[in-house]
Amino acid sequence: MAWIAGGVSSPTLVRTVRLRGVSFATGPSIRGQLRSAGTTAELLSALTQVKPTQAGDACPAALIQAAGLVQHKQYEAAGDIVSTLLENNPRNGALHFAFGYIKQQQGDWNGAFDEYSSSKEAEPDFPAVHNRLALVFYHGDDGENAIGEARTALSMDFQDAESYRMLGLGHYVNEQLDAAMNAFQESLSRDPGNADVYYEMGLVSRDQRSEEEAIKLFRKSLQLDSQLWQAHSSLGLLLGKQKHFAEALVELNQAKNLSPDEPSIRENLANIHYAQGEYDLAIAEYLELFRTHPGWRRGHDSLARAYMAKNEYSSAVRELKLAVEQDPSNPGEHRALGQLLLAADQRQDAVRELRIAVELDPESASSHYYLGTGLLELQQLAGALKEFQEAVRLDPSAEHHYAVAACLINMGRDSEALAEMQIATRLDPEKKLYHAREEELIHLMRSGSAR
Numbered sequence: 522m523a524w525i526a527g528g529v530s531s532p533t534l535v536r537t538v539r540l541r542g543v544s545f546a547t548g549p550s551i552r553g554q555l556r557s558a559g560t561t562a563e564l565l566s567a568l569t570q571v572k573p574t575q576a577g578d579a580c581p582a583a584l585i586q587a588a589g590l591v592q593h594k595q596y597e598a599a600g601d602i603v604s605t606l607l608e609n610n611p612r613n614g615a616l617h618f619a620f621g622y623i624k625q626q627q628g629d630w631n632g633a634f635d636e637y638s639s640s641k642e643a644e645p646d647f648p649a650v651h652n653r654l655a656l657v658f659y660h661g662d663d664g665e666n667a668i669g670e671a672r673t674a675l676s677m678d679f680q681d682a683e684s685y686r687m688l689g690l691g692h693y694v695n696e697q698l699d700a701a702m703n704a705f706q707e708s709l710s711r712d713p714g715n716a717d718v719y720y721e722m723g724l725v726s727r728d729q730r731s732e733e734e735a736i737k738l739f740r741k742s743l744q745l746d747s748q749l750w751q752a753h754s755s756l757g758l759l760l761g762k763q764k765h766f767a768e769a770l771v772e773l774n775q776a777k778n779l780s781p782d783e784p785s786i787r788e789n790l791a792n793i794h795y796a797q798g799e800y801d802l803a804i805a806e807y808l809e810l811f812r813t814h815p816g817w818r819r820g821h822d823s824l825a826r827a828y829m830a831k832n833e834y835s836s837a838v839r840e841l842k843l844a845v846e847q848d849p850s851n852p853g854e855h856r857a858l859g860q861l862l863l864a865a866d867q868r869q870d871a872v873r874e875l876r877i878a879v880e881l882d883p884e885s886a887s888s889h890y891y892l893g894t895g896l897l898e899l900q901q902l903a904g905a906l907k908e909f910q911e912a913v914r915l916d917p918s919a920e921h922h923y924a925v926a927a928c929l930i931n932m933g934r935d936s937e938a939l940a941e942m943q944i945a946t947r948l949d950p951e952k953k954l955y956h957a958r959e960e961e962l963i964h965l966m967r968s969g970s971a972r
Contacts, residue, residue, distance in 0.1 A: 522558060522580045523615035526588035526599070527622040529649045531561040532712055533683055537647075538567045540678070546573045554580060558588035581606065587619070596626045614643030618650060625653075630660050648674035648681050655687035659694055667691030682712035686721070693725060701725050716746035723755060732759055750779035754786050761793040769793050784814040791820070795827055803827045818847050822857060834865045845874075852882035860891055863898070871895045879908075886916035893924060902932050919949035926958075935966050 524534060545551065547568040555565060583602050590599035600623040607616050621636030634657045641650045655670035668691035674684035689704030705722045709715065723738035739756040742749055757772030770793055776786045791806035807824040810817060821844035828837035841858040848854055855878035862871035875892035882888060893908030906928045912921040923945040929938035939962055946955045 522554070522584050522588050523613070523619045524649070525555070525558045525560060526584065526591045526603070527615070527619035527649075528591070528626075529618075530683060530712075531564045533649055533681065534564050535567045536678065536681070538564070538571055542571050542574055543568060544574050551580070554585050557585060559592040584616075591619075591623065591626075594626070596623050599623055600627070612643055614640040614647070614650070617643065618653070621653060625657075630657055633657055646677060648677045648684055651677075652681075652683045652687045655691060659687070659690040662694055664691045664694035664697075667694060680711060682708045682715065685711070686715070686718055689718075689721060689725075693721065696728075698725050698729055714745055716742045716749055716752070719745065720749060720752045720755070723752070727755070727759065732763070735759060748779055750776040750783065750786070753779065754783075754789055757793070758789050761789070761796060764796075766793055766797050782813065784810050784817050788817075788820050788823075791827075792823065795823065795830075798830075800827045800830045821847065822854060825857070825861065829861065829864075834861065837861055838865060838867075850881065852878045852885060852888060855881065856885070856888045856891060859888075859895065863891065863895055868895055868898050872899065884915060886912045886918075886921065889915065890921060890924060893928070897924075897928055897931070900931075902928060906932065917948075919945040919952065919955065922948065923955060923958075930962065935962065938962060939966065 524537075547555075547565070552565055552569075555568075583606060587599045587602040587606075590596075590602070600620065603616060603620045603623060607613065607620060610616060617636045617640035621633045621640060624630075624632035624636060634654070637650060637653045637657060640647075641654065644650055651670040651674035655667040655674070658664075658667035658670065668688060671684050671687035671691055674681060674687065678684065685704050685708035689701045689708065692698075692701035692704060702722060702725050705718050705725070708718050709722075712718070719738050719742035723735045723742065726732075726735035726738055736756060736759055739752045739759070742752040743756070746752075753772045753776035757769045757776065760766075760772060761769035770790070773786060773790045773793065776783070777790065780786060787806045787810040791803045791810070794800075794803035794806060804824065804827050807820055807827070810820060811824075821840045825837040825840035825844070828834070828840065838858070838861055841854070841861055845851075845854045845858055855874045859871045859874035859878060862868075862874060872892065872895040875888060875895055878885065878888040879892055889908045889912040893905045893912065896902075896905035896908060906925065909921065909925045909928055913925055922941045926938040926941035926945065929935070929941060939959070942955065942959045942962060946952070946959050949955060
């Protein structure tokens with residue numbers, strides 16, 4: 522009952538029963554208890570076909586109640602019951618496993634790790650324990666330990682589908698995409714109805730840039746389990762990328778209905794609305810996201826773009842400042858804030874942010890270019906020229922050469938400016954502005970009135 526409460530899949534329990542037997546007889550009363558906890562007909566059949574090794578103890582009524590609560594996703598109440606049972610039986614590996622699963626469902630991965638580790642100490646030869654630890658390591662982006670636990674589980678049962686799935690997740694974290702796909706296929710060959718595996722294969726295909734294949738796999742996952750919000754969300758994101766916005770919104774709204782507290786769904790919805798030019802709807806999703814999850818560490822820069830599209834610069838600056846506060850070591854956030862402050866004519870603040878961007882990433886031509894622009898607007902010409910020349914060194918584009926020329930004109934160094942202007946014109950001959958400014962500079966130089 523504890524393994525059932527802990528979410529061990531029916532195929533895994535059936536295999537365990539057939540390999541190891543059971544120590545209790547499954548009479549009508551026990552079958553009723555198992556059904557109340559969501560036991561499948563296949564597992565019940567397997568239990569009745571195995572001769573018990575001994576009489577066994579009666580299952581505590583409280584555990585039966587907890588298993589039923591888990592089935593109905595009432596995790597807090599179930600956790601209270603299992604915690605009390607553990608106080609009286611602290612070395613019961615199955616109870617620790619069930620408690621770990623409850624904590625996992627509540628998003629407490631650290632607590633889940635502690636409980637699964639205790640379960641492993643008591644039940645070191647049960648593959649499901651190692652698989653759950655692998656899952657915890659996967660969520661912690663620890664691919665090596667995830668692979669290690671999965672391989673330990675496979676050494677105990679080479680035909681265990683869940684172990685191959687965990688092996689695939691470990692490889693996926695390590696960006697070993699081919700190895701991940703092979704492991705997922707091994708899992709499906711043993712458990713072809715697992716919606717999670719199709720979803721995870723879709724993630725691999727997406728990362729391999731096989732978007733059509735990824736969409737097929739996400740749809741297959743949803744055919745098997747229409748309640749899998751992750752598949753709805755990932756499918757919606759891909760459809761939005763392909764500009765199938767109406768279909769994308771259907772999938773993302775379905776994901777939101779299934780998991781209304783998941784912040785990434787609102788972020789994805791906001792991105793689709795932004796791509797459609799529906800800036801008010803995008804802003805509404807972001808504002809609700811940050812209201813319910815004030816510590817969410819993505820999206821403030823995207824919300825700023827939506828405000829910029831509506832020419833609401835003060836709101837955009839506020840959001841970009843939040844993005845910088847959340848990730849102060851990110852040069853891109855400082856550069857974006859600096860650019861926006863330039864557009865809002867807040868030059869001193871812009872230059873401060875752009876200096877930070879350059880310090881954090883001195884190889885960014887864009888940061889040097891925008892810092893040069895800010896310094897030029899402040900008439901700090903020597904500093905501006907230095908930054909523009911560094912931008913040219915890193916990226917000798919027409920725009921950067923033109924910026925050098927403009928700065929040199931302001932410094933009265935017309936011959937040097939003309940040479941830079943001619944390079945810009947040669948690099949981008951379609952740019953009419955460059956031709957016009959070049960001709961104007963030549964005319965002024967010939968007339969002797971160039972400044």
